[in-house]
Amino acid sequence: MINLLRMExxxxxxxxxxxxxxxxxTVVFALLHVLITIGWWxxxxxxxxxxxxxxSSLALATAxxxxxxxxxxxxxxxVANDFTIGVAKNIVMSGNRRSHIFLAKFIVLALGxxxxxxxxxxxxxxGGKVLFGxxxxxxxxxxxxxxRAVGLFLIHMLALVALLMLIAVLAExxxxxIIISIVIALFISVAEVLRPLPGVLEAMYRYSIFHHxxxxxxxxxxxxxxxxxxxxxxxxxxxxxxxxxxxxxxxxIK
Amino acid sequence: xxxxxxxxxxxxxxYKEQTALEHVNLVxxxxxxxxxxxxNGAGKSTLLRIVxxxxxxxxxxxxxxxxxxxxxxxxxxxxxxxxxESPALYPDMTARDNLEVHRLLRGIPGKACISKALxxxxxxxxxxxxxxxxxxxxxxxxxxxxxxxGDPELLILDEPTNGLDPGGIVELRELVKELxxxxxxxxxxxxxxxxxxxxxxxxxxxxxxxxxxxxxTHEQLNEKCKQHLRIRVDDPxxxxxxxxxxxxxxxxEVLQDGTIKLYSLYHDVRRVSMALTSSxxxxxxFAPDGDDLESYFTKRVGGGFHD
Numbered sequence: 001m002i003n004l005l006r007m008e009x010x011x012x013x014x015x016x017x018x019x020x021x022x023x024x025x026t027v028v029f030a031l032l033h034v035l036i037t038i039g040w041w042x043x044x045x046x047x048x049x050x051x052x053x054x055x056s057s058l059a060l061a062t063a064x065x066x067x068x069x070x071x072x073x074x075x076x077x078x079v080a081n082d083f084t085i086g087v088a089k090n091i092v093m094s095g096n097r098r099s100h101i102f103l104a105k106f107i108v109l110a111l112g113x114x115x116x117x118x119x120x121x122x123x124x125x126x127g128g129k130v131l132f133g134x135x136x137x138x139x140x141x142x143x144x145x146x147x148r149a150v151g152l153f154l155i156h157m158l159a160l161v162a163l164l165m166l167i168a169v170l171a172e173x174x175x176x177x178i179i180i181s182i183v184i185a186l187f188i189s190v191a192e193v194l195r196p197l198p199g200v201l202e203a204m205y206r207y208s209i210f211h212h213x214x215x216x217x218x219x220x221x222x223x224x225x226x227x228x229x230x231x232x233x234x235x236x237x238x239x240x241x242x243x244x245x246x247x248x249x250x251x252x253i254k
Numbered sequence: 255x256x257x258x259x260x261x262x263x264x265x266x267x268x269y270k271e272q273t274a275l276e277h278v279n280l281v282x283x284x285x286x287x288x289x290x291x292x293x294n295g296a297g298k299s300t301l302l303r304i305v306x307x308x309x310x311x312x313x314x315x316x317x318x319x320x321x322x323x324x325x326x327x328x329x330x331x332x333x334x335x336x337x338x339e340s341p342a343l344y345p346d347m348t349a350r351d352n353l354e355v356h357r358l359l360r361g362i363p364g365k366a367c368i369s370k371a372l373x374x375x376x377x378x379x380x381x382x383x384x385x386x387x388x389x390x391x392x393x394x395x396x397x398x399x400x401x402x403x404g405d406p407e408l409l410i411l412d413e414p415t416n417g418l419d420p421g422g423i424v425e426l427r428e429l430v431k432e433l434x435x436x437x438x439x440x441x442x443x444x445x446x447x448x449x450x451x452x453x454x455x456x457x458x459x460x461x462x463x464x465x466x467x468x469x470x471t472h473e474q475l476n477e478k479c480k481q482h483l484r485i486r487v488d489d490p491x492x493x494x495x496x497x498x499x500x501x502x503x504x505x506x507e508v509l510q511d512g513t514i515k516l517y518s519l520y521h522d523v524r525r526v527s528m529a530l531t532s533s534x535x536x537x538x539x540f541a542p543d544g545d546d547l548e549s550y551f552t553k554r555v556g557g558g559f560h561d
Contacts, residue, residue, distance in 0.1 A: 007358040014347055086342035090400065093306035094359050095332030253308040 004096055004104035012108050017077035018116075021070050025116050029124045033057040037134040055135075055146065058121055059217075065185045067157075071113050072181030075164035076174035078109055083172035089253045102169075102248045106241060110161045117157055118150065145219060148226065152216035155233035159209040162240035169248050209236045257284040258317070259408050259440045260305065265314035267300050267464075274300040276464045277314065282408070282442050282457075287434050289455030290444035291551060297464040298444040299339055302412050306336050319407070332360070335406035337414060341397020345386035349377050349396050352385055353403060360404045371399040375429070390417035398429070409433065411443045415450055427454050448548050462555040481544030483516040483526060488536040490514060500529045513539075 012018055036056045045059035060066055082088040091101055128134035168177045188210045196202045205211050212229045221229070260282040267275040275297045282288045292298045303309040305316055307327070315322050318330035343352050353368045372378045375395040380388075385396060394414065401409060411430075415423045431454055433439045445451050451458070458475055460467045470478070487493045490512040497503055497516065505518040519526050520542065530537055
C-alpha cells in the first residue's frame with residue numbers, strides 16, 4: 001500500500017493537468033478575491049453575514065458547477081486516463097491487491113482535490129491579507145464557524161471525490177468521466193434552483209452529499225444538523241468507496 | 255522434469271456465447287523460452303491476461319510459482335514482468351520517469367535499477383525525450399525495460415515484435431536469448447509469427463480456437479518436422495537389416511506399426527528402393543515426408559494457419 005501511495009504521489013507531481021488546474025484555480029480565486037476586496041464586485045454571502053468578509057471569495061466554492069468542473073477534470077485526467085492509455089494494466093499485474101490499488105488512487109485523488117478546492121483558495125486569501133492587507137474580519141470569533149463549515153465541506157467533498165472515482169473507473173475514459181460529471185453538476189445546479197423539488201426527490205436531495213456540500217456553509221446549524229451532515233457525509237463516503245472497490249475488483253482491464 | 259513456474263489447470267474463459275479458452279492445461283517450466291503459438295484471436299492474449307490478473311477465468315485455475323490461492327497469486331505476480339498486447343507507458347513522462355513509476359510501485363530500493371534496465375534495452379541516452387515522441391520500437395523496448403525492472407523470474411511477452419522493424423526483431427530475439435541464458439529467466443512469449451518463435455523458443459504450445467492442441471520441446475518439434483523417407487514393407491526387420499548392411503545407415507526409426515522413417519539418404523530414393531526390392535521385400539508405401547515448421551502448424555490447426 002505504501003508503494004502504491006508513493007507511486008500515485010509521484011504521478012500526481014508529474015500530472016500536467018493537476019498543475020494547470022492549480023494555476024487556473026489560483027488565478028480565478030485571486031482575481032475574484034481582488035474584485036470583491038476592492039468593492040468592484042458586490043456580493044452578499046454567508047461570510048459577510050458571519051463577519052468574515054475577507055473569506056467572501058470562498059462563496060465560489062459553494063457553487064456546485066464550479067468545483068465539479070475542475071474536480072471532474074482532475075479525476076478524468078488522473079484516474080480515467082490510466083485506463084485510456086493502458087497503464088492501469090501495469091499496476092494491476094504488479095502483484096498488488098485491487099482494493100489497495102483503488103484506495104491508493106482514491107487517497108491521492110482526494111489529496112489533490114483538497115489542494116485544488118481548499119488549499120489554493122486559502123493561500124490566496126491569507127497571502128492577500130499578509131502581503132497586501134486585503135480583506136477584513138469584523139468578527140474573529142466567527143473563525144469557529146469557518147472551521148466547522150470547511151470541515152463539513154471537506155467530508156462531503158471526499159464523498160464527491162469517491163463518486164467521481166467510481167464514475168472514472170466505470171467510464172475508463174477521461175472524456176466520458178468529465179461529460180458524465182458535468183451532466184450531474186448541471187442537474188444539481190438546476191435542482192438547487194428549483195427547490196423544493198416534488199415528492200420524494202426533495203427528500204432524496206436533502207439527504208444527498210450535493211445538498212450538504214452547499215449547506216456546509218450555513219451560518220446557523222444545530223448540533224443535530226451537524227450530526228446529520230456528518231452522517232450523510234461519512235456514510236456516503238463509505239458506500240461510494242465500497243462500491244468503487246467492488247466495481248474495480250470485478251473489472252476486466254483492457 | 256524442471257520446476258513448474260506456471261501452470262494453468264482446465265482454464266476456461268467464456269464471453270457470453272463465445273468461448274475464448276477451453277480447458278487449457280499449459281505448463282511452463284523453469285528456464286523455458288515457451289513459444290505460445292496461435293492465430294490472431296486463438297486465445298493467446300486471453301490466457302496471458304488471466305495469468306496477469308487483468309481478467310478472471312470462467313472456470314479452472316492458474317498456478318504461479320506453486321501458488322494458486324488468490325493471496326498466493328498476488329504475491330507470486332510480484333515475481334513476474336509482462337508486456338500484454340502493447341507496452342503501456344505514460345506518454346508525457348520520460349523513459350526514466352516511466353521506470354521510476356514502476357520502481358516505486360514495486361518498492362525497489364535505489365535508482366540504480368533504472369539505469370541498469372535502460373542500458374539493457376539500449377535507451378540510456380533518451381534524456382528528456384518524452385515517451386509519446388518515441389518510435390514504436392523504442393516504446394517496445396521501454397515496455398521491456400519496465401517488465402524487467404525488479405529482476406522478475408518469469409517474463410511474459412505478448413506479441414513483442416509487433417511494430418518492430420527487422421533490425422528490432424533481431425535485437426529483441428538476441429535479448430530474449432541473452433536474458434534466458436545469462437539470468438536464467440523463464441520466458442513465455444506469444445506470437446503468430448512462427449519463424450520468429452522457432453529461432454528462440456525451447457518449448458512450444460499451439461493454441462487454436464481456445465484449445466491447446468499440443469505442447470512439445472524444440473527437439474520434439476524438430477523431430478516431427480525432420481525430412482525423411484517413409485517406408486512400409488512386408489518385413490520391417492529384414493528391411494532394417496538391408497538398410498544397415500547394404501546401405502550402411504543406422505539413421506532410421508521403426509515405428510510401432512512397422513513403418514520405417516529413414517532420415518538419411520533422403521535424396522537417394524532410387525538407391526534405397528533398389529536395395530529393398532532386390533532383397534525380395536515388397537514395398538507397400540514409399541514416399542518422402544516431413545514438414546517445415548509452417549506447414550506442420552498449418553496441419554495441426556486444420557489448414558487455417560497464416561500470418
